[in-house]
Amino acid sequence: MKSIRTVLTATTALCAAGSVYAADLEVTHWWTSGGEAAAVAEFAREFEAQTDNTWVDGAIAGGGGTARPVMVSRIIGGDPMGAFQFNHGRQAEELIEAGLLRDMTHVAEAEGWKDIVNPPSLLDACTVDGKIYCAPVNIHSWQWLWLSNAAFEKTNQAVPTNWDEFVAAAPALREAGITPMALGGQPWQSSGAFNVLMATLAGPDVLQQIYGDGDAEMAAGDKMTRVFQAASNMREMVQGSNVQDWNQATNLVITDQAGGQIMGDWAQGEFAVAGEVAGTDYTCLPGLGVIEVISTGGDAFYFPETGDAETEAAQDALAATLLKPNTQVAFNLKKGSLPVRSDVDLETANDCMKKGLEILGSGAIMPDVNMLNTEDTNNQLNDLFVQFFQDPSISADDAQARFVDIVASKD
Amino acid sequence: MAATRPIRLFRNISAKIAAIPMILTAMVVFVGGTAWTVTYSFTSSKLLPKAKFVGLDQYERLWNTPRWLVSLENLLIYGICMMVLSLVLGFVLAALLDQKIRFENTFRTILLYPFALSFIVTGLVWQWLLNPDFGIQSVIHRMGWTSFNFDPLYNADIVIFGVLIAGLWQGTGLVMCLMLAGLRGIDQDIWKAARVDGIPSWKTYIFIVIPMMRPVFITTLVIIASGIVRLYDLIVAQTGGGPGIASDVPAKYVYDYMFQGQNLGQGFAASTMMLLAVLVVVIPWAYLEFGGKKHV
């Protein structure tokens, strides 16, 4: 027994020694698609160029569902990574309350984040009890309709300029053997698309009332009935897009096999990687062309408590680097998202990004669903809408009734 | 022998010391972990386990969730089919291989190799073969039979059978292997005696050999059943639970709520129900297995 124990302690000591090599900062994230990987590489490059530290990449593919248990285990297991990516919003609240994440207020103050981060709501989502715990890196909005120009040319139709025109153009696309709309099979895409329909067809206020205030009456009301009707139309349009991942669905649009897709602005990264040009190859309609509004969700980096001075110095350096103007430009151009600071020059941005920037500048913004709902509520919505979009036997009324239940019981 | 207490404790002392890892695993990990899970299923734990008790709320919600009911139904269908088919196929294949045939090695390797591949891989390959656009269906269409319709993964009513095809492909080899090991353990004299008595071989199998292979069958059953209860990777890789939620299973429900939905309490409640169901099966089994033997 004694010898086993010695071996055990020796091994742990070895492992502990391994992690003391300072200035190696392990960063865990789930950005592994083409555009995402290219974007995160910019972070690593800037981080290593501007500081002496090394970026140790801990990418876990498969999205938050796969990566999150890894992150949480590492943190509660007492062997955290140097930094990790989470969606902005209510997801990290508990880790902060449990004192597992580092207070980064000193970096925020030194870098003047309060003055540069725009909209300020991004920083608010990082703030708990007046302390700042995360570094917001980008703004993502969901409310985009991506259309393949070639698909409409093939059917001798003008590229739609709003949702209704798109719905009207669908039968001709179907006849030409083109799936009118692409939708991946993963649950979050279904609920995401529905939330976009809700935010645009019923308006951001309705969304705010339902998700923000849990207004079940509004959820059962006429406005929402119309949204469910639209969703029911959409269900017919997405028949036949047999793909799972969001970027596979985007790829159907890129290769003109599908007419369009409702997806967040990150889809733009895929168009860019494929060498497509906004305006000529594809068209983007913010707010589905119905109402010009974008949500301001996004990604943020959090920094676990490690108790190691050298790691902390590297964490500070990373946090500062993430919001530097150069980094913001390089990263967001690749990722297809908007920078968190309005003082950077995005001249090289393409048409779609510029549209996004304009809307952001005009202040037509709404909170992201992630900031209003807990992941638990989102998960319930996922279950409902993935079932609704894949199973035509569920009527719009039944779906609405279940929707009302979820809203009524949300916390 | 008048064994006093301390001596009794030290009887078979090496055996007891050797069993320490097993006892620790059983008590600390399995009993401790289960108790922990059950306790936290009564809490409103979200991202982190927190002892904030909410009574039966999580269970109430669980049984009101359509997705949970769908996943239970799927597990039941998959479980029964998998259990019956893999046992029957595994045994029949083992019996065929046991006929002193040529190329036994080759056949056995072919039947067993899928087991070397993970469920992720199995799911991926079969997702592909069953894809209506370029899998088996499209090939048969191209051969001229265009009315042929075989797209189990995109048909909510039969998707679970699409998963079953892949599950059987992966798992039957091991069952066959275990059965073969069992058959080889049967005494030669049994066969000779049966032959002398003129009993047809199928009768010998069913009435003599199979009852003798009871331990092998129990092992196999436990292996198959635990695989069924834990069924998760295959679903994720092959269908992602879809179309919609049509191929969801309890383990996926648990995982999704624990880590995707950040509602540990709900996940624990669902897993407590799963564990309860397992207990309902394991306890009578243990009683039969050990209860009767004490008198021998």
Next chain:
Amino acid sequence: MSDTALLSSAPPVSGDAMTGPRGPKPRRRFSRRNIFIYGTLIVVALYYLLPLYVMIVTSLKGMPEIRLGNIFAPPVEITFEPWVKAWAEACTGLNCDGLSRGFWNSVRITVPSVLASIAIASVNGYALANWRFKGADAFFTILIFGAFIPYQVMLYPIVILLREMGLYGSLTGLIMVHSIFGMPILTLLFRNYFTSLPEELFKAARVDGAGFWQIYFQIMLPMSLPIFVVAMILQVTGIWNDFLFGVVYTKPDLYPMTVQLNNIVNSVQGVKEYNVNMAATLLTGLVPLVIYFVSGKLFVRGIAAGAVKG
């Protein structure tokens, strides 16, 4: 379902001694019975080989060919590029060194984990079968119960356990986790096997004054090759293919190959590269496959050795 009818439809063997597992070679090569047996086996073998064939063929095709072609068609132009890419170039995030990154980690994890879990479980099985002590059955029942606990449920309790033991994130911790989760089924396997060995052997050894370990090493082990091979097949497969434990209980510098496989298969860089996916899949499965081919022979030899009764 024709297979269920198979046993009953097999013609009853008349007199000639060939039903038995170790009977003499069949005399007539093309008897109805032989055609039936080989026919069934060949059909089943084809069903089993089809996916492997598709995987290999696909991994040797270029993407354009895959998009146009029939998945069952042999490649028009054979390319090994997908294999090279899967092994050495495929990216996850920033690391573009494919599966090669995790290969040795997988070996470092699998070898000790398989050895440790089999060693512990075989001793357990032996103690349970031959040295029944009070309460053994209860522990065993709990162990079997443990075989049914979904891994995901135990994720956090084990994180806490490892943290308290100071083993979190280390190889030792991961080996322990694999041993724990391998224990139920393996113990059952060994217990049943040792129970099926003739009891006289054990009793004779006890009369000769042999102790616990002596009997285990000198009598039980030499007779147990077949069951060790089965256990090894189970464990090598399970541990080599494990993704969840490897990724949750270790750090990136110890991540097994399956983490890269997941990353290659799950992260789509633009178009899904099916050929690279298939090559990566085959490469990852190669080690267990090779072990199967090697141990397949051992398996038979083990059975032959085990059947020689003392």
